[in-house]
Amino acid sequence: MTSHHVDLIKEFLGNRSMSESSKGRKFHNILKASLGQAQGILSRLLPFGVHAFVSAISYGSGICLLQLLGASLRISCANRLLGPCLGAIGVGAASALSGHMSRHAKRQMNEQKNLWQALLSPFWSDIDIQELLLDAFSGIMIFKLYGGSFRRLLPSNLKAAGAHARTCVPVSAGDHANDSQKGLLISIYQRDGCHHCGSKRGIVIGDHIPPTKLVNEVKAQHKAVEASLKHIPDLLRQVFVSKESQCIKQDYYAQCQSCSQAQASLMRHGRRSALVLHKVWLQPPGFTPGILVGLRQCCEDMRTIHTSTGPRSAGNASSSKGQKREGEGRHRRGIWGWTTPIVEEQQPGVDVYCSFEAKGLPATTASNSVEVTVLN
Ligand SMILES: [Zn+2]
Incomplete structure (x- = not known):
């Protein structure tokens, strides 16, 4: 309902001289016009x-398949080389799928097939x-352009920061997090969810990354190397065993209970996949690339319709028979390329073809048909 219709309703309500029956008819007409206009807008949207x-849906399916492919190939978001490469290929494939399915749906609609x-x-x-x-x-x-990260589309690795990890809290002294x-x-968990699976349900757990067990293993290896090199001079020992490698920095990441249990099982027994x-x-950016690629078909239809309707609006009321316009025949191509049946008696400005035989004209000319435009 437009502002024009609102004004009409106000005028209608304020007109006291009008009888009740004529008020009813006018209100019915206004309501009918408003509903028709709303239906037209909805049909265009x-x-x-x-x-x-x-x-x-197509793009979402594509990126879910990409994640399954990454899991089958054992490539996680923690892989800084293969992760971005596989993610970029997956985004391209998912976008191509969404664009093709959008075109396919349009063709099915143009052919007026049911669901x-x-x-x-x-x-x-x-x-x-x-x-x-x-x-x-x-x-x-x-x-x-929307700030997406290719590697984050791949599965998370329980031994490293997950695909949803965006912010962390540095680990201070002690094994457990303090109140602050x-x-x-908790605020990170409520905003981003579990850094491994993205879930926001249940209690939040501060996950040490890298896991404490891995850190202890690395420290034990360094100590063993240092012990084996204790007979060589200190200068050479400092070359082989750097002090920085012994001080591995850990951070807290927000984690759900389910991922915490899975991580604990992996670290203790090593029986499950990481x-x-x-x-x-x-x-981010969610489904946006797929939707925009799919809507490209609408933009192309708008451009095509604008191009095809341009010459007609410039006074090209009549045309030769050889220049058949789009929309001739049983169906007219509607906006966005959808077809609607044409009822010729109800269409103003439709082209009517008739043939005539002119006296004195050659047979080839007389058999020609001309187009007459009926202007209503
Ligand atoms: Zn989780």
Whole structure:
């Protein structure tokens, strides 16, 4: 409902000279016009919603598959070399998938298939390699523009800081966090969730990273090396055993109880995998790259419609038969490329074709048909 309709309703309510029956008719007309306008706006926004939904689901599926691939290849977010490489490839593939599914959905709608027919239609039958490459490149650029981190799309490693780790609290003296450190960890947990899995449920635990057991193992190794070198001069011993390597700095990260138990099991028994799957869709920028890549189809439709309607608005009321415009035939291509059936009796300005035979004209000319535009 626009401001015009609000003004009409105000005028209607303030007009006391009008009879009750005429008031009722006028109110009905205003309401009908408002509903028709709202329906028109919704029908134009619906393709945006469909494109956004399909592309978001496709992109989300793509990055979830990427995480599973990383787990199967034993590549975690803690891998500073392979993690970003695999993450960038995964974002490109997920973006290409979202763009293709958005195009596929549009084609199904243009063919006026119902939901089941659209779902059963093989989506791999209309793959366009050039469009896929463009979608992949666009998705990677959007992902980085929004500050995304490729390696954070891969599984977390229980032996290192997880994919959701953004802030930590330095470990002070003692084995346990003090009250101020606990307060900081709770606020971090409520904001970012568990640094390994992203969960925000349950109690928060201050996780030592690197784990204390690994730190103790490294210190024990250094002591053993130092003991084996005790007979050589101090100068040479300092070269082989640096003091910095013995002072490993630990930080507290907010962790959930489930990940803490899994980490403890790994450290004590070493029987489980060190990789943990997490809520990858919570990682910034979320579904944004997939949605924007999918909405590119809408922008292309808008550009196409603008280009195709431009010459007509410049007074090109009639055209030759060979210049058939888009929209001729049984269906008219609507905005965003969706088709709607045309009822010719109700369409102002539709093109009517008729043929005539002119006296004295050659047969080839007389058989030609001309287009007449009916102006209502
Ligand atoms: Zn967790």
